[in-house]
Amino acid sequence: MPSNVEAVHDAVDEPARARSRTVYSANRTLRAPELTLPEALIPDTRLKMDGLAFLSMLPADTFPVAFLDPQYRGVLEKLAYGNEGRNRGRRRSALAQMSVATIMEFLHGIDRTLIPSGHLFLWVDKFHLCEGILPWLKETDLAIVDLVTWDKGTFGMGYRTRRRAEYCLVLQKKPHRAKGVWKVHTITDVVMEKVSQREHPHAKPVNLQGQLLAAVSNEGDCVIDPAAGSFSVLQAAQNHGRMFLGCDLNG
Numbered sequence: 001m002p003s004n005v006e007a008v009h010d011a012v013d014e015p016a017r018a019r020s021r022t023v024y025s026a027n028r029t030l031r032a033p034e035l036t037l038p039e040a041l042i043p044d045t046r047l048k049m050d051g052l053a054f055l056s057m058l059p060a061d062t063f064p065v066a067f068l069d070p071q072y073r074g075v076l077e078k079l080a081y082g083n084e085g086r087n088r089g090r091r092r093s094a095l096a097q098m099s100v101a102t103i104m105e106f107l108h109g110i111d112r113t114l115i116p117s118g119h120l121f122l123w124v125d126k127f128h129l130c131e132g133i134l135p136w137l138k139e140t141d142l143a144i145v146d147l148v149t150w151d152k153g154t155f156g157m158g159y160r161t162r163r164r165a166e167y168c169l170v171l172q173k174k175p176h177r178a179k180g181v182w183k184v185h186t187i188t189d190v191v192m193e194k195v196s197q198r199e200h201p202h203a204k205p206v207n208l209q210g211q212l213l214a215a216v217s218n219e220g221d222c223v224i225d226p227a228a229g230s231f232s233v234l235q236a237a238q239n240h241g242r243m244f245l246g247c248d249l250n251g
């Protein structure tokens with residue numbers, strides 16, 4: 001039996017020991033099939049087209065990872081300032097908004113095109129996070145398997161509170177499993193990364209998205225984003241030696 005002193009010592013050292021002794025396999029056994037694309041879809045470019053049309057052109061059961069950052073009004077409507085698009089948030093309001101029905105069509109398209117056990121990283125604001133997005137997943141093989149909070153390191157837009165976080169839901173297509181699929185084990189579930197929103201009012205963090213896509217794909221695999229905004233996922237994919245295929249209404 002260890003003495004109390006040894007027990008306390010063991011408890012203190014445990015995180016350090018856990019770091020050196022990795023219990024998780026970094027071996028990814030999942031492989032994506034060879035990719036054949038229609039001529040109109042050129043990888044590693046900023047395609048200007050409708051995301052639903054884009055998704056309908058993709059082969060089924062092919063891509064290991066997708067991102068979706070819908071253009072929704074949830075937080076703007078809840079905060080109900082009444083001057084949205086006039087005095088404030090002009091750039092945000094000018095972007096094409098997606099209805100829930102449209103977001104569900106995007107999710108169905110992504111579900112169809114992901115490989116079994118493939119991942120979707122879905123950005124949501126705090127209202128959708130709290131009120132729930134499960135109805136959006138009806139009739140898909142997608143389930144929520146994790147959540148990563150992005151701490152933007154800056155704050156903005158809040159009458160009651162100053163908001164400085166956004167949320168990335170981790171969804172996986174059936175069968176839901178992590179072993180042999182998720183190979184990076186250093187991503188914490190709160191990540192701070194500053195991002196310039198000069199190019200796009202909703203630009204997401206390139207490094208965080210890079211870590212996430214690297215966790216669930218192999219080098220050379222193709223990552224999709226059908227509503228890519230500033231194409232932050234293109235940058236993230238290139239940083240990690242992945243191919244990118246994506247579009248935005250505004251190119």
Ligand SMILES: C[S@@+](CC[C@H](N)C(=O)[O-])C[C@H]1O[C@@H](n2cnc3c(N)ncnc32)[C@H](O)[C@@H]1O
Nearest residue numbers: 050051069202203204227228229230232248249
């Ligand atoms: C929240 S932003 C994406 C920001 C992006 N994740 C980034 O890091 O820059 C959503 C984007 O969806 C685009 N969008 C809206 N409806 C679309 C559609 N039907 N097809 C493609 N893009 C669409 C908007 O133009 C907007 O740029």
